[in-house]
Amino acid sequence: MSNWFSNSFRQWRRRWAYALISLLVASGLILTTPQPGQAVSIFDLILRGVQIIQLSTLSDRQEVALGRQINDQLVSRELNLNSDRNVNNYINAIGQRLVPYSDRSDIPYTFQVVEDSKINAFATMGGYVYVTTGLIRAADNEAQLASVISHEIGHIASQHAIEQMRESALAQGLVSAAGLDRNTAVNLGVELALRRPNSRRDEFEADQRGLTTLTAAGYAPGAMVDFMRKLQNQPSVPAFLSTHPAVSDRIRALSQTIDPATANSGDGLDTASYRAQISSIR
Incomplete structure (x- = not known):
């Protein structure tokens, strides 16, 4: 009888110890977070604790993992990826050539081709870059395409997403006292990737970072301006150039940075070679 009582007491004590630890962990999340937010039940936090993330203290590893989840949802529900191995290898080779010269080369990057006639490119957190077949066809040479990819790498390096x-x-009231629910973060990441609401400051910063990366990788820097001018003269400005600031302002800022004497010095200006590489894209 005494053994039964002793075992029961130990089990009861262990259950309460686990409950107390859970309460302390959840309380710590509330007390240490620097982000204001809505009140949330402490028991709800215990139940959802593994799903809560803090965007203000997101590590590289956590960002890559979150970016992977966003990418999984994008490619399964929103995007039709191009399946041509040669084209995908070519685009990936361009991207991987640029990565070592970016300000953030210590995370893995994934470059994907989206089957879409619209001229577009975008990126999400964790090193995921997307380029449409329409944009690939619109570029005159590899350097122009590389300029777009380097711009998207610039967004990732600046952690704009x-x-x-x-x-x-915060604006939508989605952040609790503990942080942001991971599932909510993934859905929001998908929405932001597709809607691309980059600010004026973000676009200028990605341009400058991209230009530095493009040049350091050995491509002709003037290709970035050339491609923007080409797209600016189309009947309708492509979606990825239609956000603030105006294309003319971006061209002006880039032109002031590029030395005219070396604008066309570098790789990637051979149009015939480029067309041969992308010939399977219709």
């Missing part, structure tokens, strides 16, 4: 997610979550 995380900033946008934080601002949007």
Whole structure:
């Protein structure tokens, strides 16, 4: 009888110890978070604790994992990826050539081709870059295409997607005292990737970072301006150039940075070679 009582007491004590630890962990999340938000039940936090993330202290590993989840949802529900192995290998080779010269080369990057006639490119957090077949066809040479990819790498290097997610979550009241629910973060990341609401400051910053990366990788820097001018003269400005600031302002800022004497010095200006590489895209 005494053994039964002793075992029962130990089990009861263990259950309460686990409950107390859970309460302390959840309380710590509330007390240590620097982000204001809506009140949330402490028991709800215990139940959902593994799903809560803090955007203000997101590590590289966590960002890559979140970006992977966003990408999984994008490619399964929103995007039709091109299946041509040669084209995908070519685009990936361009992207991987640029990565070592970016300000953020210590995370893995994934470059994907989206089957879409619209001229577009975008990126999400964690190193995921998307380029449409329409944009690939619109470019005159590899350097022009590389300029777009380097711009998107610039967004990732500046962690603009995380900033946008934080601002949007706060504006929509989605952030609790503990942080942002991971599932909510993934859905928000998909929305932001497709809607591309980059600010004037973000676009200028991605342009400058992209230009530095493009040049350091050995491509002709003038290709970035050439491609923008080409797209600016089309009947309708492509979606990825239609956000603030105006294309003319971006061209002016880039032109002031590029030395005219070396604008066309570098790789990627051979149009015939480029057309041969992308010939399977219709």
